[in-house]
Amino acid sequence: MLVLVINCGSSSLKYQLLEMTTETLMAKGLVERIGNEGSVINHETIGKEKYVLTTPMEDHNAAIGHVMDAITHPEHGAIKELSEIKAVGHRVVHAGEKYANSIIINDDVIAALEECAELAPLHNPPNLAGVRACERLMPGVPNVGVFDTAFHQTMRPEAYLYAIPYEMYEKHRIRKYGFHGTSHKYMAIEAAEMLNIDVNDLKLITCHLGNGASVSAIKHGRSVETSMGFTPLEGLVMGTRCGDLDPSIVTLLAEKLGVGLDKVTDILNKESGVLGISGISSDFRDLEEAMEEGNKRAELALKIFAHRVRFYIGAYIAEMNGVDAIVFTGGIGENDAYMREVICANMGNLGIKLDKEKNKVRGKQTMLSADDSKVKIMLIPANEELVIARETDELVKKA
Numbered sequence: 001m002l003v004l005v006i007n008c009g010s011s012s013l014k015y016q017l018l019e020m021t022t023e024t025l026m027a028k029g030l031v032e033r034i035g036n037e038g039s040v041i042n043h044e045t046i047g048k049e050k051y052v053l054t055t056p057m058e059d060h061n062a063a064i065g066h067v068m069d070a071i072t073h074p075e076h077g078a079i080k081e082l083s084e085i086k087a088v089g090h091r092v093v094h095a096g097e098k099y100a101n102s103i104i105i106n107d108d109v110i111a112a113l114e115e116c117a118e119l120a121p122l123h124n125p126p127n128l129a130g131v132r133a134c135e136r137l138m139p140g141v142p143n144v145g146v147f148d149t150a151f152h153q154t155m156r157p158e159a160y161l162y163a164i165p166y167e168m169y170e171k172h173r174i175r176k177y178g179f180h181g182t183s184h185k186y187m188a189i190e191a192a193e194m195l196n197i198d199v200n201d202l203k204l205i206t207c208h209l210g211n212g213a214s215v216s217a218i219k220h221g222r223s224v225e226t227s228m229g230f231t232p233l234e235g236l237v238m239g240t241r242c243g244d245l246d247p248s249i250v251t252l253l254a255e256k257l258g259v260g261l262d263k264v265t266d267i268l269n270k271e272s273g274v275l276g277i278s279g280i281s282s283d284f285r286d287l288e289e290a291m292e293e294g295n296k297r298a299e300l301a302l303k304i305f306a307h308r309v310r311f312y313i314g315a316y317i318a319e320m321n322g323v324d325a326i327v328f329t330g331g332i333g334e335n336d337a338y339m340r341e342v343i344c345a346n347m348g349n350l351g352i353k354l355d356k357e358k359n360k361v362r363g364k365q366t367m368l369s370a371d372d373s374k375v376k377i378m379l380i381p382a383n384e385e386l387v388i389a390r391e392t393d394e395l396v397k398k399a
């Protein structure tokens with residue numbers, strides 16, 4: 001069965017076409033600058049030459065139209081007819097408390113997700129625009145929603161509630177939701193397979209370290225804690241996001257800078273994190289290069305990043321009363337051997353020992369821990385699209 005996976009951002013769209021009997025990637029691509037001048041689609045059918053088309057695309061509907069043209073292109077395409085695609089899986093960021101699992105989208109689901117849009121104003125509207133475009137352009141083909149928040153719905157109230165008046169939760173749904181759920185779930189499934197142990201018998205700490213970064217504690221296959229919160233701003237220090245912060249700083253900053261709270265939110269989301277500390281870049285490659293050249297603030301930014309990850313690892317070991325494996329993924333988790341080494345340093349008393357030689361690796365599923373490390377350390381490259389395709393395939397087959 002062929003499944004199309006779509007991940008719509010506000011002005012971009014990533015897609016993959018997968019054949020699910022063998023889980024084979026057939027084509028993939030990226031549309032950028034949707035609704036802006038210079039809209040462009042970069043398409044690649046596996047085994048064929050890449051295809052780039054710059055053409056106006058005023059909205060997601062137009063973008064998905066071009067995706068479909070590219071997939072069925074006589075020369076560059078992967079299939080002859082759109083009707084070969086049996087289902088579309090959509091990444092949807094926020095499902096609030098409504099859905100703890102993926103679901104086939106109908107009008108009721110769309111209404112529920114529209115209600116969640118105020119919780120993710122930047123993400124849910126484009127995600128839903130993608131769903132509507134597919135409904136229009138591929139009538140009768142089921143659309144499945146796979147939610148970033150769903151995997152974390154297993155957290156208990158003591159983990160997800162903030163200590164603010166309870167009515168704020170009841171009235172405004174203010175609680176920890178957590179994100180990157182699809183990625184954390186994928187790491188858990190793959191780690192269990194690699195270890196050849198049932199996921200229900202494992203305690204895992206999964207670290208998704210990219211521009212956006214989060215850590216999760218996964219006990220017996222269920223997310224029990226995660227570092228992102230009501231929004232993806234909480235938790236780890238990120239490329240440009242501050243992560244955990246004393247909330248009084250927000251009002252103080254507004255006062256000191258003489259700006260509104262919107263501007264402060266902007267600073268905390270876009271001008272903070274390792275970019276804010278270093279004053280150089282949000283990219284860890286730039287920071288490591290600068291550190292090697294003696295830049296102290298770049299070094300400090302990297303140290304602060306690692307410190308916060310270690311802080312969460314420690315907390316999650318306490319929360320689960322131990323850990324069997326720590327898993328790394330995301331642009332930094334997969335590629336940055338230096339950062340993995342700093343994060344895992346000096347934790348021998350907790351049974352965590354990285355093998356520095358094995359750690360000299362990038363983007364490959366592999367074991368990084370020393371043979372005598374009680375806790376396994378693993379690298380598992382992210383593949384959120386495959387999880388979305390699997391869940392779409394399963395749900396549509398069952399329906």
Ligand code: ADP
Pocket residue numbers: 209210211212239282283284285330331332335336337
């Ligand atoms: P996103 O959250 O945008 O999906 P990614 O998971 O793609 O982010 O991660 C992007 C980040 O990964 C870059 O900003 C960079 O800091 C880091 N990164 C990528 N490759 C390397 C590398 N070789 N060494 C160190 N850091 C890297």
